[in-house]
Amino acid sequence: MKPTIGWIGLGNMGLPMAQNIIRAGYPLRVNNRTASKADPLVEEGAVLCSTPREVAQQSDIIVLMLSNNQAVEAVLHGEDGLLSGLDEQSIVVNMSTISPDEMIAAGQLLTGYKARFVEAPVSGSVKPAEDGQLVILAGGQAEAVEHCMPIFDVLGKQTLHFGEVGTGSRAKLVINLLLGITMQGISEALVLADKAGLDRELVLKMVGASAVHTPLLAGKTQSLLSGDFPAAFALKWMEKDLGYAVDLARKLEASLPLASAVTSTYTSAKANGRGEMDMASILLQIEELSGMKRKG
Amino acid sequence: MKPTIGWIGLGNMGLPMAQNIIRAGYPLRVNNRTASKADPLVEEGAVLCSTPREVAQQSDIIVLMLSNNQAVEAVLHGEDGLLSGLDEQSIVVNMSTISPDEMIAAGQLLTGYKARFVEAPVSGSVKPAEDGQLVILAGGQAEAVEHCMPIFDVLGKQTLHFGEVGTGSRAKLVINLLLGITMQGISEALVLADKAGLDRELVLKMVGASAVHTPLLAGKTQSLLSGDFPAAFALKWMEKDLGYAVDLARKLEASLPLASAVTSTYTSAKANGRGEMDMASILLQIEELSGMKRKG
């Protein structure tokens, strides 16, 4: 029989992920700060729980997909908190992107409650979440990760188990560092091209046919051409992750020139009011650095 | 009837490109500083000319695929030089990667000789050259570019015509800038991962499954794992192109933080004796910056 899955956090990532779980035939318990977000899941057969505690009591594996550590802590603690409902059979899977230190602290806390803990931040945004094509970056004891594999196989196309709790979060910083650099690299290339009088559409075709084509570019091309940047992955979150990455690098004595430079640029974009736009709006920052004025 | 093609420059890019031309049924005249490099082409039916002048006299379209502007100038000038053999019907196609200023100067020179001039540096290295899968970055008058299209279709999968002479070379700098940034970005991600205790093979899998996967990474994975960097695209050429790119940026008042930082790192790699290795050996530079010592 399939284990019952508890799901807390139904944002633009969490909701489609939970939908994939119920559609794969797993009994589902859900809880969300804004309960109405659970409506589509309830329609498909999920049971709405009024508290994290209830989710814990009724589920075998409890998944957290929350926006930051503050939200994680709010779910864990308190009278109706998750911790109060756990038992020794529980496995808590934290798929939220929080810092490695926060993840390790969460793991130690849970272990104190005898529950097993797996970290599983993901690589991929809304579209791969909908398509079950995420990449799961797992950290935790092999046995516990093994238990979660059927779930991970529903959510993603690949699960990579990096080691103990904390390694998955560090891997997430590594991939987001490369994401931030690539996005700014594309932007600098486009600005140089603009200044050199090259047609942007042709330039994007050139990149698209080159050795540095990325799925990222394919996904952002529309925004790069139109100048509209609705947030798939908000710039402020990228800036936060870059901050974690350079902190980690410094502590580990890694000297990374592009990481330093890119973080400074994203911070500037945030300071100039672009935090809520998509991370691809770093293009606007590079345009501004270069004195280019957008019409309208 | 197919036009006769003249080909000057049979390096590791030029030779397979010329082979594709003759295999596509074009009469071919070839000339190279080291004549023996033409042997495989002569076997397939090409005619070896002893001077660039002869190539010019016997061909409709003359292609130059040389390593730098010094080589281009050596071919053009002198008693037996290309210029002395041109007539008003000649089209000269310069596929060498030289700076935009050098390319424009070459174009102006040729025009003085009544010949038509097309620039056509390429995006892609040896493998795409062999497979006829290059991307042609063309600049020049539309009519002249049109004349060359059948040839370009043999050599590449796509031809992008950016505008007048100089635009193709600028586009080439744009794509190489992005190439240099991406390669260093990958290297910084790998070094951060190493320092964080993550398995490099797993990390490469993660990147390979992510939104920032690139054909570049696929091509360099073996080198990144083994630490051997046989040159497909020598680091010193990348450093030179990055130098041209930041120069161009400054002149055009584009302020590009990553372009500046990346150029400084490639210059450091060159100053530390890595110029002849593949550009992917920038990884070794980042490792050294971070105090990591390679065994052996």
Next chain:
Amino acid sequence: MKPTIGWIGLGNMGLPMAQNIIRAGYPLRVNNRTASKADPLVEEGAVLCSTPREVAQQSDIIVLMLSNNQAVEAVLHGEDGLLSGLDEQSIVVNMSTISPDEMIAAGQLLTGYKARFVEAPVSGSVKPAEDGQLVILAGGQAEAVEHCMPIFDVLGKQTLHFGEVGTGSRAKLVINLLLGITMQGISEALVLADKAGLDRELVLKMVGASAVHTPLLAGKTQSLLSGDFPAAFALKWMEKDLGYAVDLARKLEASLPLASAVTSTYTSAKANGRGEMDMASILLQIEELSGMKRKG
């Protein structure tokens, strides 16, 4: 009558500072992890206390001059700790360089014990400490700072009161950021000059006669010429302070390109084994980046 001063921390800064206090006629109680360091002071009339608690009990104003926050915490806590000996009349002056967050936390802790708290990190190293020519960067309530002014006047040539507790430590990060940038700026200028074939001694004369001459350069000239870098201010502490500065900058949404780049370079120097040398040895790092090999 002059208040009794308690002094904890007799490193290469603390000892000459305490000597200035006793020579100015203040009764002095001292404590240090390695008690023998107090010998020269005892000879001049200071009373050695066996615990921080004793110092607190016998002094009106207690000065901490310790190397990091770990040392500060070790002094504060425990059975014989400073906290256990404080009363409502006590003023604790923390002159150690610790992070603004640590400083604020120390202040809040002390306030809980009813004692008054003043932060007073200093600008200046060993020579100004000996000469009573430090600059005191004070933070805390005006009344408490006022009480300490006679002491500050003995130790320094100027006291700047920036505001509440935390502001002095932030000011210290600001000045050290500029110090780190200036030192690396000098190093880059020297390396460019070397590569350009200019005599280093002449170049140092040029800088010394220019608008960018600094006392810093005067103090480091001997090291820059000889390549010997005995630590006056160890590179690892500079790297730590730069780390705090860029962290603070990011949190406050300040985007500082040089601060980012300089931190990355100092981290590299530390990763390559230069942490214990003077911060001026950043020159060696720049030389290495540029492929210059020192003889011997």
Next chain:
Amino acid sequence: MKPTIGWIGLGNMGLPMAQNIIRAGYPLRVNNRTASKADPLVEEGAVLCSTPREVAQQSDIIVLMLSNNQAVEAVLHGEDGLLSGLDEQSIVVNMSTISPDEMIAAGQLLTGYKARFVEAPVSGSVKPAEDGQLVILAGGQAEAVEHCMPIFDVLGKQTLHFGEVGTGSRAKLVINLLLGITMQGISEALVLADKAGLDRELVLKMVGASAVHTPLLAGKTQSLLSGDFPAAFALKWMEKDLGYAVDLARKLEASLPLASAVTSTYTSAKANGRGEMDMASILLQIEELSGMKRKG
């Protein structure tokens, strides 16, 4: 008897320098594109020449103090140009700041006319020019430099002879690189301080009393407080020199992280319309990067 001095170029540097020459008792011939600028000198006894050729014919030592190489070339060439008036006794002293390559080319040109050539760009701006307190950065043959020393002693407080023609111009780039870095370093320190809630006037006092105090800071304090940046040394010239410096660095395989970053920032300032303001207005660029809006 004192040699007759010819002076071409009466900008805001050239005029006070020429005044010091005539006041030191040297016969003076002057020429300037805008002849009326010579009026104050003529009043003091200088003779106005209508062409550079005339200056050359009537002078022993001819000084050029022009704004860029274009102006230098305009003076040298043509029917009435300087070259046409030289003889074997002439010494031409180029005190203009032009690139090392341009300086070397000028030297080779002059040598072809049998005249002796000395380069002598200066360190210092308007005030030191008025006070005869410049630092002269000389390059050329020892004998020729020796001949000019009495003149240099009038204009400056110190003459540094770096070697052959080109070395003086390279030394000038070295000092201006450090100037650019220091000015941006100060600006970043001030922006961090502002964001941290520190009073700017107090912060400037702190820097002024520290090991990184510079005459530069003293000279710019008023601007940094008021936000008015009348050009003593226009930002666009600093940007140009930084461009030359990073070019030179790359050619010589010097990898200079701060030099790269600072150049990118000055280019951005220029692209955003600050080229005509003083170089200290780089502060405004850092403020803008950090989202700070100036009132008014």
